[in-house]
Structures are given as C-alpha cells and as structure tokens.
Amino acid sequence: METCEKNWIDEGSRIQSGLLKIAHRYFVISFGQIIKYGIYPGQIPVLMLLAKREGLSQREISKELNIKPSTVAVSMKRMEKNGLIIRKTDEKDQRIQRIYATDKLRDVQHKIHELVLKNEDIMMEGFTESEICLMSRFFDQIYENLEKVPEPDMKDLKRKRGGVRP
Numbered sequence: 001m002e003t004c005e006k007n008w009i010d011e012g013s014r015i016q017s018g019l020l021k022i023a024h025r026y027f028v029i030s031f032g033q034i035i036k037y038g039i040y041p042g043q044i045p046v047l048m049l050l051a052k053r054e055g056l057s058q059r060e061i062s063k064e065l066n067i068k069p070s071t072v073a074v075s076m077k078r079m080e081k082n083g084l085i086i087r088k089t090d091e092k093d094q095r096i097q098r099i100y101a102t103d104k105l106r107d108v109q110h111k112i113h114e115l116v117l118k119n120e121d122i123m124m125e126g127f128t129e130s131e132i133c134l135m136s137r138f139f140d141q142i143y144e145n146l147e148k149v150p151e152p153d154m155k156d157l158k159r160k161r162g163g164v165r166p
Helices: 014-037 041-052 058-065 069-081 103-123 129-146 154-161
Strands: 085-089 097-101
Touching: 014 041, 014 103, 041 058, 041 069, 041 097, 041 103, 058 069, 058 097, 069 085, 097 103
Parallel strands: none
Antiparallel strands: 085 097
C-alpha cells in the first residue's frame, strides 16, 4: 500500500504546500483578469459586501470586513473615481455618507461572477461530480478545523515587529 507520509523537514507540508500553490496561482490569474475592470485585489471584499448590502457607511464597511478605516477610505476614493460607487448623504444624519453601487459596478460584478464560474469549470476539469463534492466537504472540514487554531494577537505582533499588518 502506498503511503503519503514524507519527512516534513525535507519535503515541507504536502497539504499546506499544495494549498498555497493553488491559492497563489488562482489569485494571480483572477486578479490579472479583474484589474481590467478597475477593481484591485483589496477591493474584492468591498465589492462582495456591496453586492449583498448597499447603503453602508465607510465605518460599517470597515467594521463588517475588519479592515482599517483608512484602508476603506482609500478604496472608496479609488472606486468612486472609477465610477464604481456613489456616496449619498444619510437622510437622518447629514454627517454620514452612505455607499451605493453604480450600474457600472453592477455590470462589473456580473462579469466577475461569470469569470469566477468559468475559472472554476476549468479548474475542476477531470474531476467527477462526486469528487468535487468530496473535495468541497474536505475544504469545509479543513476550515472548521482551522477555526480551532488560536489566532495570534496582532497587537503583540505589531509591537514585536514594528507594524506587521494582518
């Protein structure tokens, strides 16, 4: 019977190495495809959030995505300049600006969604439907298991390294 066991010092973690290679390749390809729409990698979470819920403030977006307010501000400025979002003053509180997707952003969201589906079809070529379902279950289990690993305290890392960003 063939074994998958390797010396991790010599070979590295096969699973971790494989996941990192796949993730890196997928993101390089995906980001290269979407940049032509005026969307940058850091804006993807904002784009996804606005597809679900419009009318959020920058503060709400920052809190929801766990991103620094200054980072959200830069993304919003860039997205507004590219005609992807518009800001409207809150009717109840004139100090708050609400963020809304433009028709251009909705069109981009649709095109990106089509790209994602096409990329996934290509990525899953050669796999049966049952293998894809099993792989999906494995990914869910891996994610659930990773939830058990304690996250580092980022404040401690920043102090030790002089400003490491999460």
